[in-house]
Amino acid sequence: MTSVATQPGPAPDAGLWDRLSIRTKRVLWAWAFLTVPIIFYAGIRFYPTFQAFWLSLTDWDLLRPASFIGLDNYKTLFSDPLFWRVFRNTFAYLIIGTPASLVIAFVVAYYLDRVRFMHGFIRALYFLPFLTTAAAMAWVWRWFYQPVPIGVINGFLQTVGLPAQPFLRSVDQALPAIMVTAIWAGLGFQIIIFMAGLRAIPTTYYEAARIDGLGEWAILRKITLPLLKPTTVFLVVFSSIGFLRIFDQVYNMTTNDPGGPLNSTKPLVLMIYQTAFSSYDMGYAAAQTVVLFTILLVVSLMQLWVLRNRA
Amino acid sequence: MRSRTRLAGLVAGISLLAMGSAQAVEIEYWQYVFDSRVKAMDQLIANFQEANPDITVKHVTFPYADYQTRVVAAKVAGQGPDVVQLFYGWLDNFVAGELIQPLDPEVFPHEEIESEFFPIVSAMKRDGDYYGLPTAVRSLALFYNKALFEEAGLDPNKPPQTLDELVEAAKATVKHDGSGNITSEGITVEMGGQDHHWWREVLVRQFGGEPYSEDGTKVAYDDEAGLEALKFHSGLQTELNVGQNGFMDEGQAAFRAGLAAMTIDGTFRLGSFAENPFEWGVAELPANADGMRSNYSSYFANAIGALAEGEELEAAQKFLAYISSPEAMEIWLETVGELPARKEVALTEENLSDPTYGPFLQGLEYAHTTRFVDEAAQRQAMIDMENRIFLEGQDPAEALAQAAKEEQAILDKFYNK
Numbered sequence: 001m002t003s004v005a006t007q008p009g010p011a012p013d014a015g016l017w018d019r020l021s022i023r024t025k026r027v028l029w030a031w032a033f034l035t036v037p038i039i040f041y042a043g044i045r046f047y048p049t050f051q052a053f054w055l056s057l058t059d060w061d062l063l064r065p066a067s068f069i070g071l072d073n074y075k076t077l078f079s080d081p082l083f084w085r086v087f088r089n090t091f092a093y094l095i096i097g098t099p100a101s102l103v104i105a106f107v108v109a110y111y112l113d114r115v116r117f118m119h120g121f122i123r124a125l126y127f128l129p130f131l132t133t134a135a136a137m138a139w140v141w142r143w144f145y146q147p148v149p150i151g152v153i154n155g156f157l158q159t160v161g162l163p164a165q166p167f168l169r170s171v172d173q174a175l176p177a178i179m180v181t182a183i184w185a186g187l188g189f190q191i192i193i194f195m196a197g198l199r200a201i202p203t204t205y206y207e208a209a210r211i212d213g214l215g216e217w218a219i220l221r222k223i224t225l226p227l228l229k230p231t232t233v234f235l236v237v238f239s240s241i242g243f244l245r246i247f248d249q250v251y252n253m254t255t256n257d258p259g260g261p262l263n264s265t266k267p268l269v270l271m272i273y274q275t276a277f278s279s280y281d282m283g284y285a286a287a288q289t290v291v292l293f294t295i296l297l298v299v300s301l302m303q304l305w306v307l308r309n310r311a
Numbered sequence: 312m313r314s315r316t317r318l319a320g321l322v323a324g325i326s327l328l329a330m331g332s333a334q335a336v337e338i339e340y341w342q343y344v345f346d347s348r349v350k351a352m353d354q355l356i357a358n359f360q361e362a363n364p365d366i367t368v369k370h371v372t373f374p375y376a377d378y379q380t381r382v383v384a385a386k387v388a389g390q391g392p393d394v395v396q397l398f399y400g401w402l403d404n405f406v407a408g409e410l411i412q413p414l415d416p417e418v419f420p421h422e423e424i425e426s427e428f429f430p431i432v433s434a435m436k437r438d439g440d441y442y443g444l445p446t447a448v449r450s451l452a453l454f455y456n457k458a459l460f461e462e463a464g465l466d467p468n469k470p471p472q473t474l475d476e477l478v479e480a481a482k483a484t485v486k487h488d489g490s491g492n493i494t495s496e497g498i499t500v501e502m503g504g505q506d507h508h509w510w511r512e513v514l515v516r517q518f519g520g521e522p523y524s525e526d527g528t529k530v531a532y533d534d535e536a537g538l539e540a541l542k543f544h545s546g547l548q549t550e551l552n553v554g555q556n557g558f559m560d561e562g563q564a565a566f567r568a569g570l571a572a573m574t575i576d577g578t579f580r581l582g583s584f585a586e587n588p589f590e591w592g593v594a595e596l597p598a599n600a601d602g603m604r605s606n607y608s609s610y611f612a613n614a615i616g617a618l619a620e621g622e623e624l625e626a627a628q629k630f631l632a633y634i635s636s637p638e639a640m641e642i643w644l645e646t647v648g649e650l651p652a653r654k655e656v657a658l659t660e661e662n663l664s665d666p667t668y669g670p671f672l673q674g675l676e677y678a679h680t681t682r683f684v685d686e687a688a689q690r691q692a693m694i695d696m697e698n699r700i701f702l703e704g705q706d707p708a709e710a711l712a713q714a715a716k717e718e719q720a721i722l723d724k725f726y727n728k
Contacts, residue, residue, distance in 0.1 A: 147557070148494065158490070163490070168557070256504075257691070260695075262695055262698050
């Protein structure tokens, strides 16, 4: 751009382009480059999104042409006990999973930050699960949870004399069992982000606080946590969206009976997947997608608002 | 929509260019990816092209999970296969979506189809028209581990012939540890596997009931017979403790690991069981006390795509006739291990006395075929029915009634459309 700016004045037979000011040219260039991602985004993101809103008002089943049925899909959805079951499950993943994973990640990051011995190695160990394919990990855990003779956890329980647990074969334990793997899988990422946040806090604050005689607890409460706020906000939103969209772990750990037993682990995304690609009920699936979209939007906005106001 | 049409136009343009000067007719055959099926079909196509040098068959495959979606999407784009493979249970959807066309009775006379194929071919008939023909069919049988039979003092060459004998064999072969956990199953219990077919089409009938009404639109198992059948099946776990749903994750995994003495599974499992490191055998599904037997059979059929016309239609008909011919069925049996769909090819002396294929073939003679409208959802109703008994202690009668209601809702939704 600068080379353009230093060129001598316009040639006598200047075209339209040359008559434009440098400022305008820059803007035009910027837009020229931006057009590509904008068209791309509009084409593969926004257009299908709006299409989904329209589809949710039809009875499209892939095969027959779609016909408009108004809000029937939503009426069916809200009177479907399965939907409410799935709704509860999804929020169970969110409400238990997000705080649990954040607290664990913060505690690990807080102490790991002080460890100097093999720091990089330990950090890598925590990060490793995040790099692993969710499907592969889910299958390993699925086998851990099996009954004897192959389940490692039940094998251990037996050697210490405790009764075997059904884990994935129980309507009460299956969801927590899957959530544990999801938390474990995302932990590495959250730890890294928390540690970056901790490192970004200027050490002078801590020095000043120590000179003033503040205890560790007070330092944590008055300095570390407030200054870590932007990191926490980011992780809360990021992890909430992750738990609201949980799919891989659940699907891979329960493929014989997806979301089972008795729908006790089924999240909304899995319900959408089954409605769309197993029952080919595209209109109904689109209605579920719109509901998920709304939930994601509301939850994210609420979190941003709550966490901002407390500052 | 517009971009899709444009893309389709582009694709069509390119394929037109690609065809260029080729004089011969090219038709497309579509099926899903499954190693041995693809290999067998490649061989059939090679044979067919040799006999018909003016026809080229393009073999197109898709992953199973995407397969139906691809067929539908191709139709929307105005493209599509000339000959297409489909599961018999998808027929209603394929016909309703106008993805396939009825077979011309001039080329495929009905009397011939009905006299030469196993009666289950009728699942391809709608309103007096046949829509497809199978190359191979599948049925169920009892797989049993001879080593475990011997260990339990049973004769490894005398598999159970009746349900009572099945229960006795399961009791003899099951192993428990000190705390009562199963360490090796007598028989696998898994509605999510093939057991839901066994229950629907075999056990319900053997206990004196019918799974569905004549036309398949009404659930009919919600009666005394259905309840007895359900109590028998779930009782294997709850009463007799000879099997446990979820043991070793899946029934077939337990059997392969040598930790289940018996399992009920289909022809398609023969390949993966072939390398089991122990001796195993196959037996006909056990009869009830009156000697009545039943079986469940299913198949993938080949049909002619809705868009085929003119000389392509003619070529497609020729190709379909070839891949449903006795010769093709023999190749399919050798390569894929699936049973021939024509009686004369299947029921030969050699096949019937084959210790592996024999029991499956015998099963075909009295097999039934469920008319599924949404197989995954209907299977789910069965899984949930039994899970409510196993995990929530629901009374079998209530579990059955609820399952019947759920499945009826699935049927109603389809037939009332």
